[in-house]
Amino acid sequence: MRHIISILMENESGALSRVAGLFSARGYNIESLTVAPTEDSSLSRMTLVTRGNEDIIEQITKQLNKLIDVVKLIDLVDSAHIERELMMVKIKTSEHMRDEIRSMAEIFRGKIIDVTPTTYIVEMTGPSEKLDAFIDAVDPDTIIEVVRSGPTGISRGEKGLYL
Amino acid sequence: MELSGAQILVQSLIDEGVEYIFGYPGGAVLHLYDALFQQDEIKHILVRHEQGATHAADGYARATGKPGVVLVTSGPGATNAVTGIATAYMDSIPLVVISGQVSLPVIGSDAFQEVDMIGITRPCVKHNYLVKDVTKLAETIKKAFYVATTGRPGPVVVDIPKDITAPNIKVPYKYPKKVSIRSYNPVVTGHKGQIKKAVDLLLRAQKPIIYSGGGVILGEASKELTEFTHTLGYPITNTLMGLGGFPATDKQFIGMLGMHGTYEANMAMHESDVIIAIGARFDDRVTGKLDLFCPYAKIIHIDVDPASISKTVKVDIPIVGEVKPVLEQMLELIRENHKKPHKKALEPWWHQIEQWRAVNCLEYDRESRLIKPQYVIEQLYEVTKGDAYITSDVGQHQMWAAQYYHFDKPRRWINSGGLGTMGFGLPAAIGVKLAFPDADVACVTGEASVQMCIQELSTALQYKTPIKIINLNNRYMGMVRQWQEFSYESRYSHSYMDTIPEFVKLAEAYGHVGMRIDKPEEVRPALEEAFAMKDRTVFLDIITDQTENVYPMIEAGKGHHDMKLRVALGTSTDRELA
Numbered sequence: 001m002r003h004i005i006s007i008l009m010e011n012e013s014g015a016l017s018r019v020a021g022l023f024s025a026r027g028y029n030i031e032s033l034t035v036a037p038t039e040d041s042s043l044s045r046m047t048l049v050t051r052g053n054e055d056i057i058e059q060i061t062k063q064l065n066k067l068i069d070v071v072k073l074i075d076l077v078d079s080a081h082i083e084r085e086l087m088m089v090k091i092k093t094s095e096h097m098r099d100e101i102r103s104m105a106e107i108f109r110g111k112i113i114d115v116t117p118t119t120y121i122v123e124m125t126g127p128s129e130k131l132d133a134f135i136d137a138v139d140p141d142t143i144i145e146v147v148r149s150g151p152t153g154i155s156r157g158e159k160g161l162y163l
Numbered sequence: 164m165e166l167s168g169a170q171i172l173v174q175s176l177i178d179e180g181v182e183y184i185f186g187y188p189g190g191a192v193l194h195l196y197d198a199l200f201q202q203d204e205i206k207h208i209l210v211r212h213e214q215g216a217t218h219a220a221d222g223y224a225r226a227t228g229k230p231g232v233v234l235v236t237s238g239p240g241a242t243n244a245v246t247g248i249a250t251a252y253m254d255s256i257p258l259v260v261i262s263g264q265v266s267l268p269v270i271g272s273d274a275f276q277e278v279d280m281i282g283i284t285r286p287c288v289k290h291n292y293l294v295k296d297v298t299k300l301a302e303t304i305k306k307a308f309y310v311a312t313t314g315r316p317g318p319v320v321v322d323i324p325k326d327i328t329a330p331n332i333k334v335p336y337k338y339p340k341k342v343s344i345r346s347y348n349p350v351v352t353g354h355k356g357q358i359k360k361a362v363d364l365l366l367r368a369q370k371p372i373i374y375s376g377g378g379v380i381l382g383e384a385s386k387e388l389t390e391f392t393h394t395l396g397y398p399i400t401n402t403l404m405g406l407g408g409f410p411a412t413d414k415q416f417i418g419m420l421g422m423h424g425t426y427e428a429n430m431a432m433h434e435s436d437v438i439i440a441i442g443a444r445f446d447d448r449v450t451g452k453l454d455l456f457c458p459y460a461k462i463i464h465i466d467v468d469p470a471s472i473s474k475t476v477k478v479d480i481p482i483v484g485e486v487k488p489v490l491e492q493m494l495e496l497i498r499e500n501h502k503k504p505h506k507k508a509l510e511p512w513w514h515q516i517e518q519w520r521a522v523n524c525l526e527y528d529r530e531s532r533l534i535k536p537q538y539v540i541e542q543l544y545e546v547t548k549g550d551a552y553i554t555s556d557v558g559q560h561q562m563w564a565a566q567y568y569h570f571d572k573p574r575r576w577i578n579s580g581g582l583g584t585m586g587f588g589l590p591a592a593i594g595v596k597l598a599f600p601d602a603d604v605a606c607v608t609g610e611a612s613v614q615m616c617i618q619e620l621s622t623a624l625q626y627k628t629p630i631k632i633i634n635l636n637n638r639y640m641g642m643v644r645q646w647q648e649f650s651y652e653s654r655y656s657h658s659y660m661d662t663i664p665e666f667v668k669l670a671e672a673y674g675h676v677g678m679r680i681d682k683p684e685e686v687r688p689a690l691e692e693a694f695a696m697k698d699r700t701v702f703l704d705i706i707t708d709q710t711e712n713v714y715p716m717i718e719a720g721k722g723h724h725d726m727k728l729r730v731a732l733g734t735s736t737d738r739e740l741a
Binding site for chain 1: 281282285286289290293310344345346347468469470472473474477
């Protein structure tokens with residue numbers, strides 16, 4: 001099953017490699033990983049998407065908690081949460097395709113953020129499946145490049161990951 | 164007080180109460196060595212190879228319970244220390260390893276003797292620090308000791324760039340009395356509800372067994388474990404790391420468990436209905452094939468490290484906490500409720516265990532004209548009255564020492580259980596002897612293992628650490644040979660050394676006493692003579708039966724109930740292999 005683990009960690013050099021190293025050393029898989037400092041500059045927040053059965057996820061969270069730099073973590077999938085990913089897609093646009101791409105972007109609530117005579121860049125945020133669906137809907141031959149941030153997430157309601 | 168980085172490091176170690184540093188100088192730590200030279204509170208032990216430094220510090224830590232301290236230079240000094248760091252990590256031994264690093268401005272430029280020590284050691288340390296600011300040095304050292312010694316202990320590396328220790332940059336010094344780390348709060352006491360559940364389950368058990376490990380030694384909980392075991396009247400088995408946590412000569416002790424555990428311990432585990440694991444981690448050498456592990460048992464597990472719980476074996480009642488307070492909590496609950504297991508109800512279980520015991524699984528051929536390694540350990544036990552510190556290397560000799568030396572006290576059995584590091588025993592013995600100069604310290608080793616750190620014989624002379632080296636010399640990497648005999652139709656691929664040194668001469672060359680023993684009747688007198696030489700290191704090169712195997716044995720893929728026992732005494736004896 002897919003899990004989204006949100007981690008608050010010390011904003012120290014090497015903290016990211018401790019997490020990445022843990023996953024490779026113990027053979028866990030990382031589907032995606034995003035990290036950035038928080039409003040408190042001493043802390044970074046990392047969102048990590050991984051897959052595994054319950055036992056593996058339990059070990060992953062325990063091993064992560066054991067890292068000295070990890071302050072706190074939650075598995076977002078344990079409760080109601082919102083998940084968002086940012087994607088930018090550069091698409092080749094021949095004259096007769098431009099309208100179609102534009103309306104497709106609109107349907108998916110994307111924005112066209114760059115236009116050249118032969119290309120569009122579409123920006124889109126949403127849950128990962130929505131971004132997948134957009135990619136599936138576009139003619140693959142027209143896609144020049146796709147860049148995705150990997151999902152990040154936050155729990156709903158008063159519950160949250162903070163100090 | 165304004166001090167340079169080098170002085171801060173040395174003063175921090177003094178303020179931390181450090182007695183010995185095991186190290187080896189080099190370019191990146193010259194400032195530090197200069198500061199060491201100008202004080203006489205800390206004694207520096209100059210080893211002959213950095214691996215020896217880490218093992219000696221490790222031996223010191225295992226014997227005393229205090230953290231071991233290592234100082235090595237950058238690059239090769241640092242990488243040579245890695246085996247010892249990993250050894251300590253696998254057995255949860257508190258070490259603080261200070262490594263020199265090239266100066267900050269040249270880090271990352273492939274400078275002379277530069278290596279990414281933080282990166283290299285990341286997977287085998289509890290934590291590591293690169294010091295980038297001299298004003299944070301004292302606090303970092305304090306944190307390193309705090310992290311190394313609390314919770315589940317382990318090695319911590321502090322990598323210090325050379326410019327941080329420069330003599331011309333002085334900053335105010337104050338060693339913090341205490342540090343707290345917001346992201347690190349080890350659990351001490353156990354959850355009351357869990358403890359109650361555990362006690363209830365334990366007292367209802369028909370076929371209980373206590374399975375305790377190295378956590379009891381590390382957590383200084385032998386006294387509590389002994390009281391707990393006596394109160395319950397249950398059988399107890401120890402892991403390789405847990406030996407000495409409960410007195411081996413006590414009638415409730417049924418031996419070590421696992422791959423080379425006793426028949427009675429492994430059978431009792433297999434048949435038990437309730438297991439309480441105390442400071443043990445269900446290592447694969449203990450469990451055998453997981454699917455077959457303890458099929459009828461409910462399992463209680465006490466461990467300070469939550470990640471050890473349900474890692475390989477799913478447990479029914481986990482208790483996170485330090486072993487000592489948790490056992491105290493459990494004892495208190497048992498006392499409060501005036502509950503004790505019915506002695507009568509346990510009788511069938513003990514009767515069954517006695518039957519398994521009667522198999523006498525550790526019996527060996529006592530009539531052999533060759534020296535049996537088991538006999539040597541038995542004699543060593545008698546000559547030292549069971550009260551020596553025994554270090555070991557890794558292989559058959561290690562198992563025999565574990566099986567035939569009956570450890571009644573904690574911290575007496577010092578071996579590399581988790582990583583299985585050959586070369587550990589000799590330097591570890593030096594560390595132990597420094598800590599306990601009046602105690603008998605013996606290193607049980609083999610001719611293969613001992614050669615991996617043999618250079619430390621020189622250290623033993625320089626610092627006058629008279630240890631006894633019991634070299635069980637069968638000319639084979641015995642454990643490798645045993646596996647090749649059992650699993651590879653006796654194709655002894657490269658497990659035999661055609662040439663080995665004359666150890667007597669070698670010992671003499673290093674300034675010690677060498678003795679060669681090749682007849683069974685010489686063993687006892689030689690041991691007595693060696694241990695009578697209180698102020699000399701003695702290397703006893705004991706020529707043992709090459710064909711001897713370690714029994715019982717659970718082979719790969721088998722369960723506890725499926726042990727290979729010595730078929731018939733004498734079947735493999737007196738057979739020349741090479």
